[in-house]
Amino acid sequence: MAQDTDVVVIGMGVGGEHVAERLAGAGLDVVGVEAELVGGECPYWACIPSKMMIRAGNLLAEARRLPGMAGQAQVAPDFAPVAARIRDEATDDWNDQVAVERFTGKGGRFVRGCARLAGPGRVEADGQVFIARRGVVLATGSRPQIPPVSGLDQVPYWTNRDAMAAKEPPASLLVLGGGAVGLELAQVFARFGTAVTVIEAMERLLPAEEPEVGALLSDVLGAEGITVRTGARVIGVRHAEDTFQLTLDGGEEVTGQHLLVATGRRPNLAGLGLESVGLDPDARALDVDGQLRAAAGLWGVGDLTGHGFFTHVAVYQAEIAVRSVLGEPGPDADYRALSRVTFTDPEVGSVGLAEHAARERGLRVRTGTAQVPSSARGWIHKAGNEGLIKLVEDAERGVLVGATSAGPAGGEVLYGLAVAVQAQVPVDRLRHMIYAYPTFHRAVEDALAALRHG
Ligand SMILES: Cc1cc2nc3c(=O)[nH]c(=O)nc-3n(C[C@H](O)[C@H](O)[C@H](O)COP(=O)(O)OP(=O)(O)OC[C@H]3O[C@@H](n4cnc5c(N)ncnc54)[C@H](O)[C@@H]3O)c2cc1C
Numbered sequence: 001m002a003q004d005t006d007v008v009v010i011g012m013g014v015g016g017e018h019v020a021e022r023l024a025g026a027g028l029d030v031v032g033v034e035a036e037l038v039g040g041e042c043p044y045w046a047c048i049p050s051k052m053m054i055r056a057g058n059l060l061a062e063a064r065r066l067p068g069m070a071g072q073a074q075v076a077p078d079f080a081p082v083a084a085r086i087r088d089e090a091t092d093d094w095n096d097q098v099a100v101e102r103f104t105g106k107g108g109r110f111v112r113g114c115a116r117l118a119g120p121g122r123v124e125a126d127g128q129v130f131i132a133r134r135g136v137v138l139a140t141g142s143r144p145q146i147p148p149v150s151g152l153d154q155v156p157y158w159t160n161r162d163a164m165a166a167k168e169p170p171a172s173l174l175v176l177g178g179g180a181v182g183l184e185l186a187q188v189f190a191r192f193g194t195a196v197t198v199i200e201a202m203e204r205l206l207p208a209e210e211p212e213v214g215a216l217l218s219d220v221l222g223a224e225g226i227t228v229r230t231g232a233r234v235i236g237v238r239h240a241e242d243t244f245q246l247t248l249d250g251g252e253e254v255t256g257q258h259l260l261v262a263t264g265r266r267p268n269l270a271g272l273g274l275e276s277v278g279l280d281p282d283a284r285a286l287d288v289d290g291q292l293r294a295a296a297g298l299w300g301v302g303d304l305t306g307h308g309f310f311t312h313v314a315v316y317q318a319e320i321a322v323r324s325v326l327g328e329p330g331p332d333a334d335y336r337a338l339s340r341v342t343f344t345d346p347e348v349g350s351v352g353l354a355e356h357a358a359r360e361r362g363l364r365v366r367t368g369t370a371q372v373p374s375s376a377r378g379w380i381h382k383a384g385n386e387g388l389i390k391l392v393e394d395a396e397r398g399v400l401v402g403a404t405s406a407g408p409a410g411g412e413v414l415y416g417l418a419v420a421v422q423a424q425v426p427v428d429r430l431r432h433m434i435y436a437y438p439t440f441h442r443a444v445e446d447a448l449a450a451l452r453h454g
Pocket residue numbers: 010011012013014015016033034035036037038039040041042045046047048050051113114115116139140141142160181268271272301302303304308309310311312313314
């Protein structure tokens with residue numbers, strides 16, 4: 001028999017969990033359905049374990065920077081504490097009991113299973129049927145996008161999930177894709193002694209970001225001993241005797257003990273029953289309006305909306321969806337000042353539009369760039385000081401529409417630039433601010449001084 005409830009949340013990753021807990025906390029009867037682990041990708045296989053790995057890799061890199069700066073250190077990398085932290089502190093050995101109890105403790109009803117829509121306000125899960133009076137929130141996230149490379153579907157490649165569960169670094173690793181996942185993990189494993197080759201199809205690393213950043217990362221990763229192949233297409237994959245062999249389009253072969261496929265993600269819409277509510281199940285992403293509504297009584301938050309695969313986007317959208325479900329007024333989602341940080345060393349932070357994206361929108365653009373090593377703090381910092389600040393100004397309006405901050409703490413330096421883009425602070429005002437000496441963010445002042453038409 002069908003059970004009545006106020007709201008059903010399908011998918012209890014960061015987005016869905018936030019919605020479900022907030023609505024249950026507001027006194028609604030909420031059913032939360034999760035096929036795998038409550039918390040989703042971020043705590044178990046993505047943001048948190050990868051950042052624990054990166055913290056460890058950065059410690060090794062800092063120790064290796066001692067010569068010429070502060071003495072000598074014997075560095076003997078050991079991945080065991082990293083794997084243990086991921087198992088014990090990050091993921092509770094991939095057990096979500098605490099998260100489930102946090103939700104049920106707020107009065108939520110939890111169902112473990114794969115849910116699907118069976119008409120407006122109607123959800124089937126784990127052999128049960130729920131009728132949602134207020135509506136349904138879809139938050140099913142995304143999964144790795146596997147490219148159609150000949151032989152790839154026949155071999156035991158890694159995705160981010162296998163990498164996060166690794167107990168030791170592989171002897172060698174081929175990384176397909178020079179985006180955020182590929183580069184963060186390439187650098188970590190290399191710092192633990194893995195021989196890493198990154199193969200990126202586009203002409204540069206992090207191709208969606210400023211080209212200066214792709215060049216910077218190629219140099220830094222190359223100097224750390226990582227082989228970086230850009231503009232490289234893999235046309236075939238084979239696996240035999242614990243070795244992966246990739247054939248590049250020029251005929252060259254590259255080999256490695258493991259292969260990490262990190263070529264992007266795609267929203268999980270298949271099998272959700274979208275056709276039962278008149279929506280296209282084959283769409284690339286769930287189309288939502290500014291209040292995160294996909295249809296009457298149907299909301300969507302997180303990766304499946306295609307507005308950027310980031311935890312901060314999922315949680316931002318979740319707050320708006322909560323207000324919308326509760327019928328409370330509030331502003332529409334606004335992605336103009338969306339920040340993203342790739343946690344390589346140097347960290348690459350960016351907000352808003354890269355120069356090429358601003359030009360594609362027809363803006364009259366001025367850009368200004370400053371090199372971190374040439375700034376006072378960068379010069380003082382010395383070892384590991386690589387980085388740059390690049391600003392993108394809409395010259396008509398005299399405001400920044402985008403900025404990049406790469407360097408030590410580049411993701412933190414980004415914050416001031418994100419405020420400037422979000423609040424549309426006039427560039428002239430930014431020029432007449434006082435920037436503390438000698439901070440990394442003082443390079444912003446140099447970049448402002450360099451703003452000129454390209
Ligand atoms: C390696 C890696 C590192 C990352 N690092 C960062 C980072 O540093 N910072 C950052 O902001 N972002 C990072 N991300 C992205 C971040 O993990 C995602 O953006 C975030 O997890 C999205 O949350 P979500 O709730 O939309 O989806 P998910 O976390 O994917 O959760 C969706 C949930 O829905 C469940 N589900 C799916 N279908 C159904 C169904 N039919 N019924 C029931 N349940 C279902 C799934 O099991 C899953 O638990 C990283 C991603 C990766 C891969």
